[in-house]
Amino acid sequence: MTLEQILFYFISSLVLLFGFLVIVCRRIFRSAIYLLFSLVGIAALYFMMDVEFIAAIQIIVYVGGIVILIIFSIFLTHQVGEKMPKKLIKRIIPALILSTAGFFLTIGILSRHTFSFDSKPGVFNPTVENIGHQLLDYQHYGYVLPFEIISFLLLAALIGSIVIAIRPKQQIKN
């Protein structure tokens, strides 16, 4: 086993362990912190796959933005340290059956399928320069239209979340 393989299996087992803790932990704050570790592990996998830009985005947006937002909303809506009620067995059993059935179905299909690798594989070169050139290109199958749509969507989400979360005027007077 090379060092890279050992590192990969170690990181992926950490990601799976923290993912498992996310879905079983009964304290909601700890659940969010385990989610943070799991996301950092996936960012480490991106670093191993030589996509440094995606890894940086993963850390900035997910770890620095989304998890912090979730932690803030936990502080706004929960008593810290309070345990969530136990899950009911009638909810656990169907979910367990469904997820294990889907898991084994997918693994079975994946292990039987043979992926067609290129005979002459090209060079994987995801530098920021290449990504930026193709993202803002409007001629050679560039991605400038989805880019504009995404920026519009972000603006709409920003305005929408402000409008939803704002307090109505009568409540301020009281």
Added chain:
Amino acid sequence: MEGIPLLHILILSTTLFFMGIYGFFTRRNLITMLISIELILNSVNLNFVVFNKYLYPERLEGIFFNIFIIAIAAAEVSLAIAIIINLYRKFNTIDIEDTNTMKH
């Protein structure tokens, strides 16, 4: 990453995906359901990058989809948290069994 077969990374992302599915079905708290959705989106992102790197290394399509999914996830989380805070003001709880005004 040449020494690692594609199947092992796909097994990792599949396991993470169905963990997220399990959490989504068993949890009855809006924020923990949101956390499960984040797990699902992350496993899908990992799949995009892996397929791009192993099967079509001369292109960058998977990376663009990864970027777009991350942007959509950020938008979705900000909206969902605004809705959750608004619900908490109205009902003083965010358990989905108790917040059912739109049910009828």
